[in-house]
Amino acid sequence: MREAPLFELRRRRFDAPGFRGIECIEVEARSVLNRVPGGGLPFDWTINPYRGCVHACTYCFARPTHTYLDMDAGRDFETKIVVKVNAPEVLRRELAAPRWRGEPIAMGTGTDPYQRVEGRYRLMRGILEALIEARNPFSILTKGTLIVRDLDLLRRAAEVAPVSAAFSIGTLDERVWRETEPGTPHPRARIEALRTLAAAGIPTGVLVAPVLPGLSDAPRQLRAVVEAALEAGATHVTPILLHLRPGVREQFLPWLVTHHPDLVPRYRELYRRSYAPTADRRRLARLVADLVRAGRRRWPTPPGTSSDRLRRAPRPTPAPRAAQATLW
16 A cells, blocks of 8 residues: 655654654655555555554564665664654645545554654644544554543544544563564553543454464463453454565564574464465464453443444454455
């Protein structure tokens, strides 16, 4: 999914904890509404106010998008963040255009809109305000606890249009988290952010994604995520097994060779193609579905979230195979 042209304004570095080594490339975009080609996803339109991501997840599906900008999918993706500084203004113009039909918009499908740099640029507040003014439905997928900052706007949005959120929480295992997602908030902090959104009436789920064979796929590890999510008020829990598309494979496998050489033969067998075998993906789906059913006996679906409002809300849950190709 290629986006409209970007026009570079300036490059900035911030001498602050958490930003050292990060270069923000400020650009102006002609458009921020991106149509998703193919029709295989549960959404047709996306907004990505940033390109690149300081979360630095080893497996990130979006890494190859940096090569479109003549940067690499490795270190450049993690440290050279493209910031569409005019995103809120452009979005207002696009939402007001006569041709726009108010279709649901998904955010967090390219790179995380609530990654660390959002704390400085605050683009999402302007974007949410524009969506509220247009009464436009939307969903947000994130690993960033910074979303809680915008709870006031999410509440206002939910009053005028279907709104939903989801947190990507692949594991609660401390070792696996530190190894594979070095720039993300702690997964327990994400659970608490989920609790906050759910308590505020925002339908919020969890993507157990990606599940990493041999690292985060043990039943006890999956049970821990499912039970924590349900206890916090998750409306849905969906697993996605790791997908190694071209461009991601070249980044992930060398990391695996260095950190978990014993797993390399297994991964080479599983990932002869971009996807793990269908049987493995179905096995994971059944296991998590069973865990969710068991968990619902202790933590039923939050009141009101099974209503028509939730059914109409645009979920950022990429269940179909085609969706996995884009998201993980």
